[in-house]
Amino acid sequence: MLRAKGVDLPVGSRAGFHEVVLRSPGRYDVPCDFEVFPKELLEKFECIANELLAETEISETQRRSRKVFAGTVRALPGSERQIWHADSPHVSSEHKGPHLLNVLVATRNLSKKMGPTELVPGSHVLTNHLHPKAQFSTELLYQRVGNCPDKIGAKQLPVAAEMDAGSVLIFDDRILHRGGENVSVENRDVVFFSYARLDFDPETHYEAFRSLNSYDHYKLSETVRKEFPGLRSGLRDAPVLADGASGSQLHESAIQAVQDQLTYGIANIGGAYESSSRAEAAVSTARLAASDFLGCDAQEVVFGASMTALVLHLARALGPALHASAATPRNVVLDPMSHGANVWPWLKLAAGLGAEVRWLPVLKDCLCLDTSDQALGTVIDRNTCFVAAGAASNGVGSIHDVQQLCQAAKELSEERALTFVDAVHFAPHGHVNVRRIGCDFLVCSPYKFFGPHAGILFGRRRLSESLPADRLDCSDDSLPSMANGHMSRWEVGTQNYEALAGVTAAVNYLADLGHRFGGASPSAPRPERLEAGWHAIEAHENDLKRRFLEGLQSIRTVHLLGEEDPTQIAHRTATFAVCKESLAPQELAKRLCSRGIWCTAGNHYAGFWEAHSGGLATNEEGMARLGLLHYNSVGEVDRILAALEDA
Structure with missing residues (x-):
């Protein structure tokens, strides 16, 4: 959005903006110059920073710190908690003083609902990964899944820094901390300053060094489109597939996995031969992939036909x-x-x-x-x-x-x-x-996220073990394990092995997006790459949503059901229910299809239209629906808007 409006804002936490959007959806660091703040305010902070960041052998006249970052940190309503992290590593196995200070100034009263910063007391010592008794390496410098106070042996409970307007919080760069979730209906804004020790190498300061120069979600759709054969993107005047809410196209890797399973893995599990082993592997690997996708244990995953x-x-x-x-x-x-x-x-x-x-x-x-x-x-x-x-x-x-x-x-x-x-x-x-x-x-349903037709159920383990499940008397009555061929007591009969192979491929494709477009390391664990992949998808889909909602405002004869405000795109997906004056929903969809915009109309198996549409849908027939996914482009949004106006 900023690029489209010609705003020059550098990428990465060195300048503040884009990295934070990627790492924490709904959270923005907006940088500015230190000089825009009152001098008397900065002098107070610099006095503290100069005192605490200087080595003891430095004379009083040499006590100085270096300015690193100044700006505003905003958490939108609905923004989730950040992952626990520290801001810079230790440079000695001995526990010395800080090399960076973070200064937060509350511009308004920060209640717990607004997601104040959470800190782990005493963790500036426990995060020393160079100490001989350290329990971890440098992973706490990054917002990675699995980071937690227990990981460093913290004994004290985290503190949520609820603050009155005008109050100040200063904390060491090695403190384990995170931004809390904002469950209020208001923006949480704080002014943020960072000061570093003069001899502190910027390349060891996470906030100053990390960058996303290799990340560009603008290239996401144009790059991956050719990997989806069903998009027909190589054809002249290819249609816009705008029915993603009914089901996504399969990624080429999922298609290949299904074909390979049908070719080489047609058997049932339990045999001491290759195709049988391949069938069992399809089940076990799919269960692990689904558990990473959902953030649960593999034994809590159940597969079904739908x-x-x-x-x-x-x-x-x-x-x-x-x-x-x-x-x-x-x-x-x-x-x-x-x-x-x-x-x-x-x-x-x-x-x-x-x-x-x-x-x-x-x-x-x-x-x-x-x-x-x-x-x-x-x-x-x-x-x-x-x-x-x-x-x-x-x-x-x-x-x-x-x-x-x-x-x-x-x-x-x-x-x-x-x-x-x-x-x-x-x-x-x-x-x-x-x-x-x-x-x-x-x-x-995997067929909604670029895989084949199947269904996935997560069930909390204690319930999955205790609830009565329909099964044959000859079926094993336990959760998946090597002993029962990785089958669940909830799964009836022979599984669709080719679909499960496609499920694994679809999850792996999403994880690959994490290092291709989301800044994750290719060697990072799959859950971490998945999270980075989702952040890249969300950034791109935000562009699609914003372009559609802003463009729709100039088409007076078309009406949208649901959130219409382009500034509130975090509260909706890129699925839009629309109607046009004097046209029945089915007729609108038919005219859009004739103009190369493939979509559907109807009630979409939901029964709320008449009661909750505010008069836009006068019966249960519903409305025309346009569903966009990450392989759709901004250019396709423009084609949709033109077709809506023309229809």
Whole structure:
């Protein structure tokens, strides 16, 4: 966006902006010159920095520090926690003084909801990776999955630096810290300064040295398009595939993996020959890939023919389990914005339990779930036994705060409610981590994220082991292991080995994006490369969303359902439900297809249109839907806008 507007802002944390956007979605470091701040303010900070950063043998007149960074740090509403990290390494195995000081000045009162900086007391000593008793190397200098206070043997609990406006926080560069999640509805802004010791080598200072000169998400779509045969990108006047919400194209590696499995791995597991071993390997490697994709243990992954089949399977198991534990009348809380596969099975479950069905509240302006404590308190209580919601709406693209929902569901139900998340629509657009979300179950579909048709279910281990699963008497009744051929008690019959091979390839493709476009090392663990890949995808899709929403504002006859504000793109995916005056949804989609914009129209298996469209959809017919993915380009967005106006 800045490049398009001609704003000259260098890349990397040396100047502050782009690296932080990549590392922490929704967080921005905006640099400026020290000189723009009042001299009397800077003199106070420099006095402290000069005193604390100078070596003891330096005379009083030589005590000076070097200015490194000045600017504003902003965390948008909904920005997640950063990963634990330190800002620079130790240069001696001895525990000496700091070589950098970070100075935060609160421009407003920072409550815990706004995500203040969290610090681990005493960790400036424990992070010494050069010390003989160090438990780790230099990985804590980077925001990597797995970093935590326990890793360095911290004994004190982290402190959240809640601050009054005008107050100052100064901390050592080796303190283990992170920015907290901003669950408020306001921006969290702090002014940030860094001062370094004069003899401190900038190349050992993480904040000053790290750079993303090799990262350019602008090249993402044009580079990967040729890797998707279904895009027909080599054809003259190739169509714009704008139906990603119905299913993505397969990456060439997934197509090859499916073909190879069908060619060389047609057998069943358990045989002492090559094709049988290959079939078993397809299952085990896919389970590991899916566990990295979801952030869970491999034994908590279940494969099935589709998300719908897995949900129905789970609903049958939950029925007797919830019925047996019911001591009082129960209620089930559902998402009115969800795909029918995340509604109808639970309605049947509620009917079987004799439970009341309640519906999560919806914010009318942006058509997303209202997950505020006050709103959720009206539907979830200690009699709630089950809560199901979508991570994003497949109909209008709105993203829901399922992490807040799952946390509130546990608190309001006094740990009685089980939580279920449908991440089918969200999965191709953002990073899914079931541990962070805090759900008991989650489902997604690989054919939405560049793999073949299949379904994946995460089930928390204690539940996966204890719930009654439909199975044959001859089937093993345990979770996957080498002893049972890596099969789960939840998986009925022979698995689709070729689809599972394609699932592994699709996950590996997303991880490869992490080092190709996201700044991760090619040798980094797959979860780390996946996270970097998602950041690159999100950066590119943000451009697509912004271009579409800004362009739509000038087409007066076309109306959009859901979040319309280009500054609020973090709250929606690149899926847009549109209608045009005097045209039925199906007719609009037909005219767009005739102009080379391939899309669909309908209710997309969701039943909320008439009740929640604000009059845009006058019945359950729904609207035309345009679904973009990371292989779509900004140029294609312009083609879509032109076709919408022309149609």
